[in-house]
Amino acid sequence: MRDAYCVLSKIFHVSRLTSHASHLTPSFILTQPPIRRLTSCPKCDNLAPMTNLPKTSDIVIIGGGVMGASAAYHLAQAGAGLILLLEREPFFGQGATGRCAGGVRYQFATEVNIRLSLASLPMIERFPEEMGQECDYRPIGYLLVLTRPEDVAAFERNVTLQRRLGVQTEWLTGDEVRRRLPLMQFPDALAGTFHQKDGLTDPNSIVMGYINRGRELGVQALTEVTVTGIETSGGKVTAVTTNKGVIQCAHVVNAAGPWAGLIGQMAGIDIPITPLRRQMITTTPVPDLPAD
Template structure:
């Protein structure tokens, strides 16, 4: 697919074409900001951290903000095909964390209590409960576990491709092979993003380049 010419100006430039950058570009456009340019240095979108992740989906976090984000994210993922037209092979097969020390058990008991307070039905399992449900596990050094049946997995590449396609439908211009080489500022504000495909004047940059952000 031939790429459009890099525009000379954009309201927002998003750096990084993984799941975070693709989602950001899509949701900006969905909220009415259509003059968005997405830049990815690799040949394909989602080749960085996104392409190397296992695609895990879970509610089992230790802070309220992450739990609430997980609730909203799962709702989006469950309706992803309807919203973007892209299948993501989502499977809510459950997550089981195995715990081997009293300190871990105490921390996860606190985590589960916090998750329950947000309406997330995680559970603490004894070794007997684990053995009943996963009989092939070696539990010699395990004292318990934390389980949530609503956790699972999805296809990271599908999520990225869905967001990119839906963002483009809303007017976002997304580019591969566009390595950012510099960012100019004037009076303390961003003015220009320089790339291997050209330069873009903008006042707003979202840096979603993962490890390359540094």
């Protein structure tokens, strides 16, 4: 079985990893080869970047990460009108999207996240066919290891919820965890959960697949455009101001990720989101641990 060993420091100590990284204490470790960073869609490489800021648009999407790129594509696919996607960095996907491990999973603790996974992971599976862009999806599985009784009780509830919604997560005893992780030291493992279709994908390829296909559908996707304000009247959006000019619009999609709270403030909306720094390392190949 192809297992990915995803280590969450809130559940057990990283020092139990018998690898060259055992002296480090990050919050997340992937003992897998680094994700291959794929380039943009070959059939779309000749699409010239758009540089002219339009004066009007039906919908302005703020943030060119995976959420903004996906929103742009799906809105264009639905025929929602003129779609403008704005990214402040020189390239798309340079924020949280470009700094993540590329993990995708069904194992969540809330119904809304599980339902989102039920919609999004099948999309990733058919991504090459629908987007014309490989995304390096590898369903290597997530195994979450539990060493505290309170975690066992919480994850039992999670698995019950997941199964009720159609996600067939495996429940493992402590002995089963140890058999699946012979290179790890878990004498106090009480239980674990595993889902085979959890895994990894390439964030850059997902973003560029959506961007390129969205442009084919008429999306205007611009980089190095910083939103500086949102104008409203009567409780409705009327315009977005940027460092390159003003765009008259009726709708705004806030896809700014960790900075969504700041964008909300521009429209007088309190969004309880603040940036949180996380740590991650990717080890070199571990002897005796099969790739994927």
